[in-house]
Amino acid sequence: MATISDPHMAVVRPVTPRTPGGCEECLTERSPWVHLRLCLTCGHVGCCDSSPLKHAGRHAGSAGHPIVQSFQPGEGWRWCNVHEAMV
Template identity: 80%
Template sequence: MVTIPDPHLAMVRPVTPRTPRGCEECLIEGSPWVHLRLCLTCGHVGCCDSSPMKHARRHAGSDDHPVVRSFEPGEDWRWCYVHEALV
């Protein structure tokens, strides 16, 4: 079986986290988060799906930036929200 790479990986760019201290929206709203995700298209830092506001998923959908990586220390996995899969 041949595995075809996720086409959304073409959207991955070298990025700098826009808010390295935490989720961009949660910092503004004063909301808590559980884990952080870094958008690999623009550098948006958002909270994960286990967080109350799910800002990383919202950003992926509203800005059409589907690929994130974990922004947690020691983690280096990437996720595509469109395919709901590790990439």
């Protein structure tokens, strides 16, 4: 998979997942999720765009935090929501 040099990587910092047990909003709402994404700006854990409520994408849009990383075991890829590309 090709990656790009992305200026949004400047906002990436070491983060602690705020809800390591699952999507922050889905845990509160008792909603199911498919896969999880970790915001690399603030540590928000949200569900992916294949999940019913798409909390990771909503968080990126409302908070302006562009880069997420897969929060699935064994995965480490990163995605820029602004450029819609792997980084």
